Amino acid sequence: MKQREHFGSRFAVIAAMAGSAVGLGNIWRFPYILGEYGGAAFILVYMAACLVLALPIFYAESIIGRSSRSDTFGAMNKLAPGTPWRWVGLLTIISPLLLLGYYSVVGGWSVEYLFKSLSFSFTEVPAEEVPHFFGRFISSTWQPLFAHTAFMALVAGVVLGGVRNGIEKFSKLAMPALFILILVIVGYSLTLPGSFKGVEYLVKPDFSKLSADAIAAALGQAFFSLSLGVGTILTFSSYVKKEENLLVSGVGTAASDLLFAVIAAFAVIPAVFAAGLQPSGGPGLVFETLPYIFNKMGEGMPLLSTLVSSIFFVAILAAALTSAISMLEVGVAFLTDEWGMKRRSATLVLTFFCWSVGILCSLSFGPLADVKVLGLTFFDFLDHLCSDWLLPVGGLLFTTFVGWKMSKDKVRDEFTNGGTVNTRLFDTVYFLMRYVAPVGILVVFATNLLM
């Protein structure tokens, strides 16, 4: 059998995993949730959510992945042969592909906006015009399809390179670059007159806003932001060497994810306040409000505003790309491990699949806007199906598998590297995986269903 690829170093493991974790969830979702639920006070709740829910599930996936050294289907099949658990493995191969189908449409928007920015499209018109670009663009037929195609091609290009030469290399380059780019935007944003109100909004702890809603929001955000429930962390962990300390790579990933989210908040929110606007969530913030702000603030200085908005869209593109490759890799690992396909064919087949799903999603903002699945457009349907159902169910099944199906000795052995590291923490982590995380997911579930 051919040698399974491995990440080359601890930095590579964390760059790849943090690359998956840091994505659109950090750049547009976190800043706005942060403000909404009490600023600095929310960070504490969010950290608690990471500790009690997200990290235990992260470890469950890591343990399954590294102990089996297989794709999600193969892992379940190896660890619980002949049981229905392998269907769980199969489910979590399909869910990241559906996720990528619509994630890639948004990735395409960032490609398009980068081009728009670089070609001075934003500075040729009065700033007030800029927010209108978005609606016009996404409801058109061809442009978003080209952009989606370009984004999928970039994703496929990286995944074709393999674990070591594609994913690892790209993440080691993209993550530090992303960090610097976002810091540049923070610097710019904080120099805008009036931005301090945004800083106040982010740092003033308002404990009165910490309702049950805030807790549910923190749990859901931690779960999505750490890329849990679809076998991404499981698959990446199958490329982690046996000597690596799983506790450290998990904490490293979660800490980077939090760091990026907080920095993104300081890049985005102060600028919004400086322009006299209120932060709101969703694509509107990134694709309508921010280009408007960067333009307006750079009025009379087209070069400066072009530079700032281009940096911003390169950053979003990099963040989206490293997440997207992690979604594609789950299926590629399955086809290469289980069906013996070549990486090249596996990548191309799955890229074609996701690209096709993405076409429907992209068109659902325009020509197919009236085609509904259960009352939702394709894009919204897939978004709900993934975020509200497939991800939490996947996470619940993974942590249940480790907490209740695998033998405790095997779990301990994997987490402690045969009793050499983290031995004192094991019982706590095991308790979290077995009892606390499943309950946490049920809470996320219930709130998704009720809200």
Ligand code: TRP
């Ligand atoms: N975590 C990414 C974000 O914050 C999204 C993501 C990437 C993801 N891979 C995933 C979400 C796997 C769930 C599962 O944007």
